[in-house]
Amino acid sequence: MRALTWQGVNELSVETVPDPGIESPTDVVVRVVRTVSCGSDLHLLGGYIPFMRAGDVIGHEFVGEVVEVGADVRRHRVGDRVVVSSFIACGRCWHCRHEEFSLCDNTNTNPDITEALWGFAPGGCFGYSHAMGGNAGSHAEYVRVPMADVGAFRIPDGVSYERALFASDTCSTAWTGVDLGGVRPGDTVAVWGAGGVGQMAARIAQLQGAERVLVIDRVPERLEQVRTQVGAEAIDYSTQHVGSELLEATGGRGPDVCIEAVGMEAHAPGPDYLYDQVKQQLRLQTDRPTALREAIYQCRKGGTVFVLGVFAALADKFPVGAMMNKGLTVRGAQMHGPRYIPRVLEHMERGDLVPDHLATHVMPLEDAPEGYRLFKDKQDGCVRAVFTP
Structure with missing residues (x-):
């Protein structure tokens, strides 16, 4: 599949990378329909988060269609339209039970880095360096979503992909x-x-x-x-x-x-x-x-x-x-997605939370490096660059 990769400081490239698949029975695979740049991605681009490796797929806000479902997934079926929380949570640990989902004890697979930096490790995040678990990001054609029953949410019929995209991280x-x-x-x-x-x-x-x-x-x-x-x-x-x-x-x-x-x-x-x-x-x-x-x-x-x-x-x-x-x-705090995404989607469905205007630049995934240039330099009125794989 094609994906936007970090190749070095201020260097991005769309490359062919391996397709994701089910690795755990709680996974789903999502075909990405929309994914969007975020200001926190610029810290990765500028080299201020020193735990990136050349070839890492970035991006953490996305919506799409479920195309493959693990054996233990109960809330999702193939064909569901979903929005996915940028932070990954298990739903079972002490922090998840207290709705502090970005502080999950079980989803950061490289806890030593952030334990040394901050005393304790937060949860894992899509596409946000090996300090946050090294999970492949969303600027890609497909994404593996761990713990999908906790972090993926069905999009209401009355809410478009374009609007629901901003429930993934921005609004939550x-x-x-x-x-x-x-x-x-x-x-x-x-x-x-x-x-x-x-x-x-x-x-x-x-x-x-x-x-x-x-x-x-x-x-x-x-x-x-x-x-x-x-x-x-x-x-x-x-x-x-x-x-x-x-x-x-x-x-x-x-x-x-x-x-x-x-x-x-x-x-x-x-x-x-x-x-x-x-x-x-x-x-x-x-x-x-x-x-x-x-x-x-x-x-x-x-x-x-x-x-x-x-x-x-x-x-x-x-x-x-x-x-x-x-x-x-x-x-x-980082965002507690499962705590707030359902509330965000309700308000989006009612029409009193409308973030559509943030998508000032919509472009194919192949043009993502240019989208990030416009976004970083705040050129051409770019507030957010949205990519369509």
Whole structure:
């Protein structure tokens, strides 16, 4: 089959790779109909996740048709239209029983790497380096889906592949941040980052009753989508002072919940960005936490900061003093797909969660390297590149 492979830093290639098959009785094989780029993939492309090997198939968000079913699979049949959680969960361990599915104890087949980095290993993920299990990714014609009864979900008849695609990770990641960030009716929520996850976090915060939602970015096309497609307020940090705007919006108090949806390659004006960029390029730190610092500084006293952007390991000048003395709750998580995907699909079916506009560029899988170039460089208004194997 054909698949998009990582060949080295900033080097992608569509190659012929072996077809997947059933390896365990809980597996299914899915013929991929749509798969989409994600901002966290750019960390792999840039070499900031140092556990990739040449030839690895990347991608972790996808929908498709079940074409082969393992003997122990009970929820799926050949021909089912499914959306698959980007993180793989067993459904049986302590964390899965507590709906912390991305922390599954049993699905990361290379736990030593992340145990050394973080103390414990999270679950496995499709197409996201050998630190996360080395599972083949979704930018391919076919994908083997382990533990399919836990992580694959039948798409309702009234929901298109194009819409359900964003339930795989984008919307479920956003719902993770809004829910675990504790957004309540009447809250003011600030979201750093107007990519797919940031926009959907803003929309889901509205669905949860937030009174005002403000999204911070600098890319004009994305800020326009925030205004016209999401119906949230937009702050352009390249021309507006973020702190002043947030204080003005909250009567001087600051947002109740701040959601960081940027991650380890954040951009910002001013010397902090240059400092972080130099240290990251010299590998003196792994992450640029500019947006996270700002979220901590701007959150109201006693508020919550939720980290949705992907971070790798270590960052300098983390404002622990502000966190402690302001009484902040700081949380983070990868997406708990089986916990939120069913809820996302329900809202998609009702029509009050519509992420279709994020698919600004749809192209054949063979053109995926060009799609990633547009996506990485934010050219031609690219918010997400969708590939059709």
